[in-house]
Each structure stands twice: as structure tokens, then as C-alpha cells.
Amino acid sequence: MEPVPVDEEAAAPDVPRLRASYALDGDGAWIAQARRLAADFLARARAEDGLPVSTRAVEITQLVVSELVTNARKYAPGPVRLDLRVLGDALEVSVRDGNPALPVARAADPGRIGQHGLEIVTAVARSLDVRQEPAGKCVTARISLLDAPAAG
Template identity: 60%
Template sequence: MSEVGPLDEDGRARGGSSSLQTTVALEGGGATIAQARHLAVDFLSRVQDRHGMPVSQRAVELTQLVVSELVTNARKYAPGPVLMHLGVAGEAVEVVVWDSDPVLPVARAADAGRVGQHGLEIVMAVAEGFEAQREPVGKRITVRITLRDDADVTGCRVQ
């Protein structure tokens, strides 16, 4: 996993200005997926700790799930590197995964008897927004996840 673009490993723009984004190139085997999840948690921790933005535990867990599903699919179906970009857009985290396969994912019809291949259904169920776009090379998947849940907004704890 390596940082790309004009950002350092802390998600800060080189040159000193603060940034609420980070981009990494993901290469390698199965450990890449766990590294991507850890990067997402670290990124959300920085968003909360350094920038004072509220991030619910639910948002952290859903972001890890989405990162895991998207990176797993990219590593499984596309040859070559995978890029993952994490950024804050309003009150949501955007998870963007690019891979070299131009085939856009399609959610399958619900089938309780089907074993596996439910990742896209899961991602779409937990996301505030989902977009899949073809790129000149490959495709880009963008998923938005709300940083706060309703309990955080009202100041109450829902159990």
C-alpha cells in the first residue's frame, strides 16, 4: 500500500495545509484488504481528533465494511493496482475505489438460497449514496456514508 498524489501519510496536503482526504495505491494479496480497513479507521480517527468532526462508531464500522467489500471485489476481478480514496464531503465520508476492469457491478436480485456474492447488495443497503462510473481505464465506485447517526445528531444515545 503506498500513498499517491500530493498528500502525505497523515492525509495532509503537502505544503502544510490541512486536508480531509487521503489516497492510496493498494497492491498485493489478502493482507491488502485488512490494510485498507485499517487505513479507513485511521483516516476517520484523524477526521475526528484533528478536525473535530463527529464520527459515530456506526460510521467507522460501516466504512470498514464498505472498504472491505469494494477492495475485495477490485482485487478479485481486476488485474493490476487498485486505488482507494477517502475524503470528507459535507457530513459524510466518501470511499472511492478505482480498478482496471471496465465492467460495472450489478446488484443481483435477492435470493436467500444464493451463497456468496452479496457484497454489492450490502454496500448499497448501508450507503447514503452509491455511484459506479466507467473511466478511460477501468471503473470508479463511489460510496457515501454518513459520519453521524441519528443518536449523535440529537445528543441522545439510542440502544
């Protein structure tokens, strides 16, 4: 897996503009590698940019990456691209693949084995956007980098 160069945007002083793109192509280790890339990306955001990233955000990011990359690997031909981008207090995780068919979350069914990926992502992400692109589709989840304030 090799990083794909991304044009860097000019950032205002003290405002982190962090982005990374990875082409996932090759053997069956995609999912574990994608999870590791996402965790490393957030660790760099913490260390190099002083961005507050909760442990929970790292874990949720790895779960979301795992679900989205698994779906792309299962249902789409060819390479998959993982894009990570920090926007304010959130991380956008985008997975692009070559299948133009848009995924549809199925109705909740505790008896169903498998096919719960979009349900899981919808439950843990701030938002989920699915759109067709000229060469396939892009699924983007936005994840809060900070833990939600305690209720009460």
C-alpha cells in the same frame, strides 16, 4: 501499501477538507490493510479536525471498504486505488480498478452463497455510484458520519 499524494484543496477556516488516497498493490493482505487505513483516516478526522464521527460510521466504513476492495481484488487486474474524502457530514469511499466492466447488483436471494457485496453496500450507504473511467471503473459509496436521529 503506500499513500498516493493528493493535491490539497484550499479549505475555508473551520471547514475540514480531508482527503487521502492509497495505492493497494501487493499481497493478499489488501482488505485488512484497507479497512485499517479507513479507520485510521476517520480517527485522524476526529482527533485533528474535531469532526464528529460516530462509532457506527467507522464500522460501516470498514464494511464498505472491505466489500468494494474485495470485489476489485477478485474481478480486476492490477492495482486498486482507495480514495477517502470527507464532504460535509459524509465520507466518500471510492475504489478504482482496471476492469471497465461495471458491477451489477443481483436480485436478492437468501439462498445464494456469496456475491452480496453490492447489496450490502447499497443497504448501508447513503448512495452508490458506479462509473467507467478511461482505465477501468470507479465505485463510490457515500456514508453518513453521524448516526441517524432516532425515529419518533
